[in-house]
Amino acid sequence: MMRQGANSAIRFTTYSTLKQVVQGAAGARPSQQLPSTITFGIGAVAGLVTVYTTMPLDVVKTRMQSLEARQQYKNSFHCAYRIFTEGGILRFWTGTTPRLARLVMSGGIVFTVYEQIIRIIA
Incomplete structure (x- = not known):
């Protein structure tokens, strides 16, 4: 729940902020x-920001979903502690590249479709 909440908060905040900056600059x-190309780019950047800021939560979530989690970790905080002490700070960004590819593309697509629907409705 923490990861998904953080994902949505960061993604939408980043998108809204960048959109306002671009509109102000233009x-x-x-x-x-x-234009849709600009909207896609802003959404893609929002996806990039989301990945790098929420990756630690995603790594903890993924570890906690493993079959061995119940035996290895007391809770999510213990999992994060073990990741840090056993692998260092950079271990929290393990698997960034595949997630980055997915969220950059989905961010661009989702916000482009969102803006198109808003145009139709309004």
């Missing part, structure tokens, strides 16, 4: 729609 009104 001299556009907040209600003015951006």
